[in-house]
Structures are given as C-alpha cells and as structure tokens.
Amino acid sequence: MTSFATRQIQAGYVPGTPQNSAVPPIYQTAAYEFASLAEAADLFALRSAGNLYSRNASPTQQILEERIAALEGGASAVAVASGQAAVAVTLLALVGRGGHVVAASQLYGGTVDLLEDTFADFGIPVTFVDQDDLEAWRAAIRPETRVLFAESVANPIAQVLDIRAVADVAHDAGIPLVIDNTVGTPFLVRPGEHGADFVVHSATKFLSGHGTSLGGVVVDQGTFDFGREPDRWPQFTAPYARVRDLALWERFGLGQAFAALVKSKYVHDLGPSLSPFNAWQILQGVETLDLRVSRQSTTALALARHLQQHPAVAAVHHPGLEGNPWRALAARYLPNGVPSVFSFDLAVPEDAETQGRVARVIDALEVIRLVANIGDARSLVAHPASMTHSHLSAAQRAAAGISLTTIRLSAGLEDPADLIADLDRALALV
C-alpha cells in the first residue's frame, strides 16, 4: 500500500485505453450504449458490472470513489451529489424499515434539519445525545436502533469525538457507527482506524478545497458484518428483487453489499447523483489534500492563539489550545494537526443588540469572507446562530455549544498575517 500523498494523486486511476489521458477524463454523458440486449439485461440485473446510466454511476465518479476509499482505508465507496445526500442515503440504507437512529447533538445544522424534520416526516425516529456522554449513547439505544451517528470533529465548535469509545458502545449493541469526517479529513483522522464502520464526507469542503463543486461520499470500511444477525438487517440478507431475488449479502458480501444497496436502491430511486464534472473537480482538489490541510491547520492554530488573547473575544473553541476540553482527545486522534474549522465568541452581551454587534464585526472583514462554506482555499466566516444553525431551537444550539455571539472561522490558504490584521481591524469595532 502506497503512502497517503501518493494515493491522493494515483488511487483509482491508471492511464490506459482509450486515450491514455494522464489525468482522469470526464465522462460527460447521461447514458452508455450496450453492445447487445443480453449485455443490457445482465447489467440491469447486476449480474455484471459496467456503465449503464449516469444516475447510477459514471467512470469519473468511480475513480473518485476508489480514491476516497483508499484515503480512508475502506473497502468501497459511493459518491453522491452533496454531503447532505451522503448522510441521507447512508442512514436510510442502515435504518431500513422501522429503524431508529441515535445521533450526537453536536452536528452541522443541515444534518440536524435532516434528522429532526425530514426523517420525522418519514417516520424515522432520532434520539440526540451529548457526544461526550457514553452513558447517554448507551441509554438511548433501543432494540430497533440501527445506527449511531456523529462527526469526528464537530462543526462549528470543533468538539473532538472519542471515536473508539462510541464505536465500542455501537458494537456492544450489534450496530454500526457512522462518522461524518468532513471537518476531520482523512489526512488528519481516519475514523475506520478507530472502529467506525462507515465514514461520510461533504466532498464540497476539504476534499475539493476550491469551493467550486458540491459532492458527497460514503466509505464502507468493510468491518460491519450484516450476516451475523440476519434478521436485523433484512435489507442485506433477505431476497432482493433487484438482484434476481439473491440477498445482497450473498451476492456482494462484506465491504461491497452496502454500496450495492445504496446505489441500486437509494441513489437509483431518489436520484442524488454526482455529476461527472463535479466528480472530476473534486478529484483535482483531492490531489493536494495533505498540503492544503496541513497549512490550513497551522494557520488556524495561529489565528486561534491570536484571538485567545484579544480583549474583544470571550472564548476560542479550538481543541489545539491549552485549556480546551477536547485537547486530550485532539492529541490522541489528531496527531498530524487539528482541523482548521473552529469558532470564537465575541465579548459582547447576549441581548437585543447582539445580532447588530456581531454583524458590525463580520461586515467589517475584508480578507475573510462571509460565506456559508468551509474547507475552501479562501478564509471564510459564518454566524451559526443566524446562518447554518438558524433552524435549531435555543436549547439545541446550547447543546451544540453555540451562542448568539459565536463566529465560525474556516482558515484558508492566504498569508496568516493578512488574516490577523483583518480580524484585528474588525474586532476593534467591539
């Protein structure tokens, strides 16, 4: 197995026929022609693998899938249209009919919307727990619970999850742990090495790094054995009409059956397919993942240290700082650096004037941009309470560690001195 830096450039693609293109090509076509009706019938019945229709997959997407699986140390992957779609299809495939989800309270706001609102519409119950409270994870598990879900490093407060401990709770209950590793990135932490069974990403963020394209990926680590308790997992172990009544577990087995279910059912039926062009854009970004993430991590720590001693800042939530409650977990899970997405609270009272005071600071920034995104080459800020996490109740925001004065910062690749000068100029208005 080659090293991370080589895999991020080479995994999943060997130049060859038809044109020997050195860089993976974009297969910009909606559909593929079959040599014969027999070939078409085999592909539709999943008797053979090949190109069929771009809602199901494209060769460009498959290169991306192999590459991200290689970076996460997984067995297979499915790429979809967005991180939101990756979380949705992963959890839908695991909960099946009648399943229940236990999720951390410390999540990206869009994921909370999905779990609390849309999943409720679908009749899928979700229990939220404090991710640091192992007893709460254990107590929330019911006979029908099918999955535990959390972020390796949570957006926006950067709480670091004790992945191994939560994986042990999941496995004691005979269910898998799914980790959203969007903020963590496979360069800084590979949740599969700590017991996670499935890893999801918003590829829109660090995997791309250029902020041009939406995408999402789920990696199957090939560790969760759905065949051990077949009655619990009928979506894998019962006859499946889409593969001639063979069980997916029988036909595809460990490390492949999950991807087959996600593609043949959820992506096929709901249609959140990744465009070949976006798959290609994400591949361009992945080639420089380690370089970008290390530099952004170093810059973010410098900004966090600067903000920590600034009189206009009440608190900095960065697990690389002395005194941060997740510092020990960061040292254990993130030895190559702490992610560059962190938050800080302005030293202003929480009252009717708070939004105006926060706005004055954010609107004064000139180098750091106000954008609802992270992991970009550009440094970006957001105000979670009125943007990404605005649909949450006050209690939910408090459980996630977000106040009305919290500003999220995603450090980019600019000169840190320019970023510090920009912050100082804006903070002088407090």
Ligand SMILES: Cc1ncc(COP(=O)(O)O)c(C=O)c1O
């Ligand atoms: C941690 C996390 N997961 C998932 C998503 C959703 O990803 P996307 O915006 O690509 O749908 C985001 C987006 O901000 C995120 O930060």
